[in-house]
Amino acid sequence: MSLFTTFILAIREVRRHLLRSVLTTLGIVIGVGAVILMVTLGRGAQEKVTASISGLGRNLLILIPERAARSGGPAPTTPFKAEDIQAIAREIPSATVAPQAQRPLLAIYGNESRPTIVAGVDNNFFEAREWKLSAGRTFSDAELRAGKLVCVLGATTRKELFRYQNPLGATLRIGKLSCEVIGVLEAKGATFGNDQDELVLLPLGAFHRRIAGNREISFTFIAAKTSDATSKVQRDVTSLMHERRHIAPGEPDDFAVRDMKEITKTVGQVTGMLTAFLSSIAAVSLIVGGIGIMNIMLVSVKERTREIGIRMSIGAMEREVLRQFLVEAVTLSVLGGSIGVAGGLACSAIACYFLDLPFMLDLSTVLLAFFFSGTVGVVFGYFPARQAARLDPIEALRYE
DSSP states (O other), rough: OOOOHHHHHHHHHHTTTHHHHHHHHHHHOOOOOOOHHHHHHHHHHHHHHHHHTTOOOTEEEEEEEEOOOOOEOOOOOOOEHHHHHHHHHHHHHTTEEEEEEEEEEEEEEETTTEEEEEEETTTTHHHHHTEEEEEEOOHHHHHHHHTTOOEEEEEHHHHHHHHSOTTTTTTETTEEEEEEEEEEEEOOOOETTTTTSSEEEEEEEIIIIIIIIIIISSEEEEEEEGGGGGHHHHHHHHHHHHHHHHHOSSOOOOEEEEEEEHHHHHHHHHHHHHHHHHHHHHHHHHHHHHHHHHHHHHHHHHHHHHHHHHHHTOOOOOHHHHHHHHHHHHHHHHHHHHHHHHHHHHHHHHHHHHHOOOOOOOOOHHHHHHEEEEHHHHHHHHHHHHHHHHHOOHHHHHHO
């Protein structure tokens, strides 16, 4: 009996007990579908987080003040001074240094008001963050030197305050101050749940004099010229800050230099481990499905004992009986795997749409899940098939 004939007989047997076959393959369907769903959602989440971090800028470091844990309790946060940032720009000319001081304030235009982040920056901000304008211009040298009250709006702030009006040239109130709108930033979206476009940019000097009343810097973006240079720039900035902030060897730092590439790598590792963990849990359904197939095949051997005896009495060999039942088990698992792949991809597409995640199809995962479903059929179908092949023809014929 050829393999094709054996396959046709297996299909007939599946159709003869259609409901039982469907229920038997349910574990395989759920297992394969769940694995594909978990992997696709995990890759989509990883891609979204990576794109979100990349939206901050390439080759980017962020210098931030931190509380230092000293003997006797945590020390207060020591902000950076404008002179610290000037020293970085002077000592590390290979990087673009963009200081930023910020404060949450209420922005008002006409009858519209919006709480927003008001930040003082210089023109290096646009280069370091790779942030382009959708309209207008950046600050002129004269405006930066004189600390003139002009502003550039983020896309969300512009939309909420001006709706469909042209904001360029309009006067915007920031707290108790008024500034002229000279530009609008392109939309960048959210990062870690925070809307990057919810901001108003002022010249750094104007922010220090008219809003903050001091020359403190909240944090600083430092963009290396190349990706290979970020590690060296990070070491140089750390060394310089140790010197300027008088941190002795062995003392804890009261600042941090965050490398966005390292954060991206760490986030990727965490999401990868979570995806693998959830996928391994989902894969347990495949084992359960395999046990179901083995159970049904054992029942089938009992039901068809006389049929097996008749076939063996007219010349069927052990290997042919073994092959017949093994093909039936594999057919069940492969059909379940096919339905699971289709269902998993459909559920992944729907879930990605509602969760606002990119649909990242991993063909290798689909093929691996499908292959594993076939392997389950071979592994769990072999014992029932072997039991059928070893039946004594005479005893099988006498079985009622």
